[in-house]
Amino acid sequence: MRTDYVSYANMKPIMLVTSYEPLSLTRGTPIELPEEGPLLGAGIVDRFTSIGMRPTSIVEQLHSRMPRPSEAEQMGLRPGVPVIVIVRTSYHVTTPIETADLLLAANQFKLEYALAVDPE
Structure with missing residues (x-):
């Protein structure tokens, strides 16, 4: 199932998302x-948890x-x-349950990641 979203902040588009679920x-x-x-509006964790x-x-x-012309236009x-x-790509054990393509304007975001280290 393909779903396309546009996320907004202050009435301006800030992210294009295309999500695929099998x-x-x-x-x-x-x-x-x-x-x-x-579960309309719920995130992937809550949605897929609901089906085990x-x-x-x-x-x-x-x-x-560089953005495609249609992407630049959609995002202004x-x-x-x-x-x-x-x-x-989100997995349940080894099964992919969703993949999503997120498109962000590089001048509007600072990306930060925190990674957990498993205990010995």
């Missing part, structure tokens, strides 16, 4: 349609590039402003 996992469940049902597939890990790959970017692309 219908082989969600078909016939309350979360089959991400924009409908009892709580995410156990998330992998993100980041890169930067000035010429020459690059974007950061985050490809996020």
